[in-house]
Amino acid sequence: MNYRVAIIPGDGIGPEITREARKVLDRVCAIYGHSFEYKEILLGGASIDVHGIPLTEEAIKEARNSDSILMGSIGGDAKSSPWYQLEPEKRPEAGLLKIRKELNLFANVRPAYLYKELKEACPLRDEIIGNGFDMVIMRELTGGLYFGERKTFIENGIEKAIDTLAYDEKEIRRIAKRAFEIAIKRRKKVCSVDKANVLDSSRLWRKVVEEVAKDYPEVMLEHMLIDNCAMQLVKDPKQFDVILTENMFGDILSDEASMVTGSIGMLSSASLNEGKLGLYEPSHGSAPDIAGKDIANPIATILSAAMMLRYSFDLEKEADAIETAVKQVLIDSYRTVDIMSKGKTLVGTIKMGDLITERI
Amino acid sequence: MNYRVAIIPGDGIGPEITREARKVLDRVCAIYGHSFEYKEILLGGASIDVHGIPLTEEAIKEARNSDSILMGSIGGDAKSSPWYQLEPEKRPEAGLLKIRKELNLFANVRPAYLYKELKEACPLRDEIIGNGFDMVIMRELTGGLYFGERKTFIENGIEKAIDTLAYDEKEIRRIAKRAFEIAIKRRKKVCSVDKANVLDSSRLWRKVVEEVAKDYPEVMLEHMLIDNCAMQLVKDPKQFDVILTENMFGDILSDEASMVTGSIGMLSSASLNEGKLGLYEPSHGSAPDIAGKDIANPIATILSAAMMLRYSFDLEKEADAIETAVKQVLIDSYRTVDIMSKGKTLVGTIKMGDLITERI
Ligand SMILES: CC(C)[C@H](C(=O)O)[C@@H](O)C(=O)O
Ligand SMILES: CC(C)[C@H](C(=O)O)[C@@H](O)C(=O)O
Numbered sequence: 175m176n177y178r179v180a181i182i183p184g185d186g187i188g189p190e191i192t193r194e195a196r197k198v199l200d201r202v203c204a205i206y207g208h209s210f211e212y213k214e215i216l217l218g219g220a221s222i223d224v225h226g227i228p229l230t231e232e233a234i235k236e237a238r239n240s241d242s243i244l245m246g247s248i249g250g251d252a253k254s255s256p257w258y259q260l261e262p263e264k265r266p267e268a269g270l271l272k273i274r275k276e277l278n279l280f281a282n283v284r285p286a287y288l289y290k291e292l293k294e295a296c297p298l299r300d301e302i303i304g305n306g307f308d309m310v311i312m313r314e315l316t317g318g319l320y321f322g323e324r325k326t327f328i329e330n331g332i333e334k335a336i337d338t339l340a341y342d343e344k345e346i347r348r349i350a351k352r353a354f355e356i357a358i359k360r361r362k363k364v365c366s367v368d369k370a371n372v373l374d375s376s377r378l379w380r381k382v383v384e385e386v387a388k389d390y391p392e393v394m395l396e397h398m399l400i401d402n403c404a405m406q407l408v409k410d411p412k413q414f415d416v417i418l419t420e421n422m423f424g425d426i427l428s429d430e431a432s433m434v435t436g437s438i439g440m441l442s443s444a445s446l447n448e449g450k451l452g453l454y455e456p457s458h459g460s461a462p463d464i465a466g467k468d469i470a471n472p473i474a475t476i477l478s479a480a481m482m483l484r485y486s487f488d489l490e491k492e493a494d495a496i497e498t499a500v501k502q503v504l505i506d507s508y509r510t511v512d513i514m515s516k517g518k519t520l521v522g523t524i525k526m527g528d529l530i531t532e533r534i
Numbered sequence: 535m536n537y538r539v540a541i542i543p544g545d546g547i548g549p550e551i552t553r554e555a556r557k558v559l560d561r562v563c564a565i566y567g568h569s570f571e572y573k574e575i576l577l578g579g580a581s582i583d584v585h586g587i588p589l590t591e592e593a594i595k596e597a598r599n600s601d602s603i604l605m606g607s608i609g610g611d612a613k614s615s616p617w618y619q620l621e622p623e624k625r626p627e628a629g630l631l632k633i634r635k636e637l638n639l640f641a642n643v644r645p646a647y648l649y650k651e652l653k654e655a656c657p658l659r660d661e662i663i664g665n666g667f668d669m670v671i672m673r674e675l676t677g678g679l680y681f682g683e684r685k686t687f688i689e690n691g692i693e694k695a696i697d698t699l700a701y702d703e704k705e706i707r708r709i710a711k712r713a714f715e716i717a718i719k720r721r722k723k724v725c726s727v728d729k730a731n732v733l734d735s736s737r738l739w740r741k742v743v744e745e746v747a748k749d750y751p752e753v754m755l756e757h758m759l760i761d762n763c764a765m766q767l768v769k770d771p772k773q774f775d776v777i778l779t780e781n782m783f784g785d786i787l788s789d790e791a792s793m794v795t796g797s798i799g800m801l802s803s804a805s806l807n808e809g810k811l812g813l814y815e816p817s818h819g820s821a822p823d824i825a826g827k828d829i830a831n832p833i834a835t836i837l838s839a840a841m842m843l844r845y846s847f848d849l850e851k852e853a854d855a856i857e858t859a860v861k862q863v864l865i866d867s868y869r870t871v872d873i874m875s876k877g878k879t880l881v882g883t884i885k886m887g888d889l890i891t892e893r894i
Contacts, residue, residue, distance in 0.1 A: 249731070265731060267731040267732065271732070297658050297659060297662050297768055297769060298657050298658065298659065299657060299658065299659055302657050319699065319729075319732070319733060320732055322696075324733070324734040324735075325734065326734045326737070326738060329702075332702050332703055332704060333702065333703045333738060334700065334701070334702040334703070334738075335700070335701060335702075335733075335734040335735040335737065335738040336682075336698060336699065336700045336734065336735065337698075337699040337700075337733045337734055337735050338696060338697075338698055338699070339679065339696065339697040339698070339699060340694065340695070340696045340697075341694070341695060342689075342692050342693065342694040342695075343692055343693045343694070344692060369679075369782070369785075371609075371625060371627045372627065372631070372679070372680055373679060373684070373695075373697045374684040374685065374686045374695040374696065374697055375684075375695040375696065375697050377686070377695065378686060378693060378694070378695035400785070400786055401785045401786050401788075401789040402789065402819075404764065404786045404787070404789050404790040404793075405789045405790060405792070405793035405798070406793075407790075408657055408768060408790060408793045408794055409657060409793050422729070425729075425760070425761045426760055426761050426764045426786060427764070428761075429761040429762065429764050429765045430764040430765060430767075430768060430790065432765070433764075433765035433766075433768045433769050434768055438765070459762075
């Protein structure tokens, strides 16, 4: 089959890691007889450098016309460029928020699991790790504080800023459904996280999630307050199967969860719309401090490409092939520096890409 | 000296643990020649049971007329009572939010440290623990999403809910000052946490914190995004000295931090106003499942009483005496069940209170 894939190299280590993912995809094409037509799109700092804005209308059009999007990472170096002093819409991140909203990518799926081979990289004690953890964070991605009205103004000589957290039942229902659909194929547990003892939006969240749950009687639903969940992820991450939550809480919990697993350089993510379009990207950031040094770990991006094959193109066996190749490289003891441990073989970004490609 | 202390036993294990703290305070009185006049105040579920509302005007007046307030814990059993279906102002938590606002307790100080004696209870690996951690979370407590306007309504047949996150420069300035004042007496590092790549309120937060920082040139200021901070607390908690953040982020981070230390049953907190009045309470919750069983750990509440002596009454040596007694009990191998480990002596709530009292 022929697929149009938009590639967003992005900032920092983004270009290096997407390059390795393309290498792997090319190999998949050659072996399984597909063809991918790539189109590069500028987003974030890379787009600001060329166009002065983080995302052009052209780029959005390009993305919309693709079958799916593979992204590296977005965001500049907070130390060298005080981006937070920029107008919101001129910041690199604004491009990412815009593409999420424009393409209606409301469902952010972030698997967080522990690689058995990388157990030593997990910050938690062996007793807590037990047989390992395997959870999925389902984060709502186009609502809440990220997209509510905001303003900064002076009132009686005092500067004041306001952000708004809004959700309607439709937005909650569609993401809740996605979470239950995923849970059904897994261990059949959904933990919905909110702050219903304080927020109105959380009370509505709970109510709608409970309604949706009625259609999935085989799935166990639990509610947890966000502060408690931030604790439980450290105390006993094994308890979680699918975590369902709103945009800002999901941002916090998914980063915490991926660090808890010790595998942040390994974790992929997908941002999906109602149909088949998705934006796939590693869970980690753009790490500008190590950009261009051939030391970044490309595995999360390569696994994001595998996720793309599975979710957007229904190419199950091709996705499996990539995932198996990654496992094999780990079994063969190759490690980038972020996951290095005693007795393993240290390799760089390009070499890691080659090793995985060879194994497909 | 004579002090008026309002006692809020609260819900769940609250009454048991405040009882032990009073026992310890009485001992301090006897030895150091002070007198504490106690007044019990109903708050939360306990107040709803008697008055139908979580906090009466009477109770607020009582609290306002005290020199300080010692609290157990608030909140019902989420399983047996679906409190989140109640009108917001009728929920137990509403009483706590109200007393914070009414008494202007804007500065929530939550120390999070690892007890050397309880190292095994820490979920993190020994390599990460190193020489231990010792940080303070300074959480803004009377602004942000907790106290912004909110509403739930129907628009075009769709139910919608809105919460508002607002901060003005004054609110930010006063909490930032408190954080720098504390940092000066510690390791001279403030990490201010926000989401300035998305929120207007966070951009104002950063700007004001930077202004305040100019008055404290000896303190190092760093900014961190909330999602990154949630990761860093797991990856390398040693890096933190004072974390300064807004209300909701502080709720999440302080719970995560106290779990990371493995000492949640041991951690006290203070909520302070501009003057000397404070509300002191354990960092943990009301644990209704173990209420009345004489197994709850009273140490966090006893240490909160010590914090009260230090911050509200300037009774340094008396506070030291309590803290030393707690340390001694741990050295003498006594443990409640939450911090129990092999070879130690298991004791209940009352016995733990007695053991600490004896050592003063
Ligand atoms: C870059 C930033 C705006 C973004 C977010 O907060 O959503 C990132 O942290 C993420 O999780 O994808
Ligand atoms: C009970 C609840 C409203 C409260 C909060 O969120 O502030 C609690 O979690 C706390 O941290 O003191």
